[in-house]
Amino acid sequence: MTNISHNRWVDYVVFGLSLFLIFCLVFDSYIEPPRLVIWAGRWHPLVLHFPIVLLLICIFLGLTGKKIPKLLLTIAVVFALLTAISGFFLGKETGTKGDLLNWHQWLGGGLAILAAIWYWSEGISFDKPIFSKILQVVLTGLILFTGHYGGMVTHGEDFLALPIERRAHKIPENPLIYKDIVGRILEDKCVSCHNPNKKKGALLMTSFKGLLAGGEVGKTIIPRKSHESELIRRVLLPFEDEEHMPPEGKQSLDAAEIQILERWIALGASDTLRLEELPPSEPLLGLVNTYKKASPMEQWAKLPNVADSTLLRLGSDYLSVRRFADGVNALSVNFYKPPTYDSKQLTDLKAIAENIVQMDISGLPIGQKEMNLISSCQNLEWLEIDQTPITDVELDTLKVLSKLRILKIYSTEISDKSIKVLKKMKGLRQVYLWNTAISAEALTDLKSENPTFFIDSGVAKELQASFGSSDSIPKN
Ligand code: HEC
16 A cells, blocks of 8 residues: 555545535535525536546546546546535525436535545555546546536526526516516425426426426416316315325415416416506406515514513513524514413513514413503414403404414404404404304304405415414314
8 A cells, every 4th residue: 555645635625525515415405505605606517617627537547547647636526526515505596406406416426526535545556456447437427427417407497597586586566467476476386396307297387388388187277267277276275185286395375376376367377468457456456465565584574673681581481482583583472371370471571562473372361461462562473362361352452463364262252242353453364263152143244254264274384384383273
C-alpha cells in the first residue's frame, strides 16, 4: 500500500462534501433550505458540465491503462460533489419532486459518491486493478443515465420557471380566470401528481390543453356542465372515497376553490375569459375575492409580536399557551380543568387577546367574564366552549367574532334564540350543536341561510390538521 502524497485539506473537503451530500439525500423531506441556498442551486446547470468532462477524461485514461493525474481526478470529484449538492438545492425549488427528478437526484447523488470512493481508493493501490475498472465502467453508466434523466427533467417540463415565484406573485387586478385563478388552484393542489413526470390517471393538469384532453376515463371537463365533469365529481366525493381528489393525506380544496372550479366550467371553461368581462351578478366575482384573501399563514404574519416570556408567564400546568409554529405570533390556548378554577387565569390572557387564534376551554365553569375575554379575541378562528354552563345570553357576546370559523358548543343550554347570533357570524363554517335545546327546524333554517355551512363537515381537513390534535367529538 502506497500513499500518493497530496494535501490533507483536500481530503477533508472531499470527505465533508460527501457527508453533506449523503445527509441531504437521506433527510431530503426534512430539509427546507433558506432562499439564498436555494438560489445557489441555480448554478447546477452551469457547473454540471465540468465533472462530466473531467470524469470522462479520467475514466478514459483509466480504462486505457494510462496514469490518471491526481489533480485531475481531485478536481473532477470535487466538482461532481458540488454539482450533486447544487442539484439537490435546485430540486428543492420545485416543491414536489416527480419520478423523473427523483431518479435524476438519486443517480446523480450516487454518481458523486461513487466518484468520491474512487478518489479515496486511488490512494490505495490494489493488487487487482479490476476493482478500479469496474468502478470506472459503472461511473460511465451513471453519467449517461443521470444526464438522460436530467435532460428529461429540464426539457420535459418548464422546470426552472415553475415554483416559488409563481405562488408568491399577486393575482393581477383583472385576472384571466383560467391562468391566474383556476390554474393556480390546480397547481397548488393537483399538479404534484398530474404533471409530465407523474401523470396519474393519464391526466395532465399543467396545461389547458392537457386538462381538456382528459385522462384514462375520458373527459375531465365538460364545458358548461360542471356537474357532469369528472373533475368536479371527484372533488365533491366524500373524503373517505377512494376516488376523492386530491387523495387522502393531501391538502384538499376548500369550499371557495371548489365553487370557483364549478363556476368556471359552468361558464364554458374558457382560457381567455377575464374576471371583468363577467356580469356584476356573477357569483364567481365574490368567490375570487374570497380566494384572494391571504392564506392563514399570511394573515398571521400581521399579528402583533408576542414574547416567549409572556407565554411562559401566562401559562400554567393547566393552561397551555402555545405558538402554532416557531416564530409565528398566532397562539393556541388550551385550558384543562384545574382542581380549583379561578376566572382570573383566563381573563389575564387579555394582554395577548389579539394573538389568540384557537381556544379550547370546554368543560370549564365559565360565565360572562370569560365570554368578554373571548369576544376581545378578534382573530379567533376556532373556539371550543362545549360542555360549559353558557346560555343564549352569553353566546350573544360572540357575534363580534368575524373570523370565527369553527365553534363547538354542544352539550350546552343554548336554544333557538342563538340561531340569529350564529347567522350573524358570516365567517362560520362549522358548528357542533348536539345535545342543545336547538330544534330541528331552527337547524334547517340556519343551513338554508348559508349553503356552504356544514354541521359536521365542510371544514377543509388541512385546517383541522393545522389546528392540531383530532377531537373526541363523535360524528353523527
Ligand atoms: C397525491 C397524488 C394526487 C393528487 C395531489 C391529485 N391526484 Fe388526481 N389522481 C391521482 C391518481 C393516483 C389517479 C388515478 C387513480 C384514480 O383514478 O383514482 C388520479 C386520477 C384523477 C382523475 C381521473 C383521471 C382519469 O380520467 O382517470 C381526475 C379527474 C383527477 N385525478 C383530478 C384531480 C384533481 C382535480 C386534483 C386536485 C384537486 C388531483 N387530482 C390531485 C393522484 C392525485
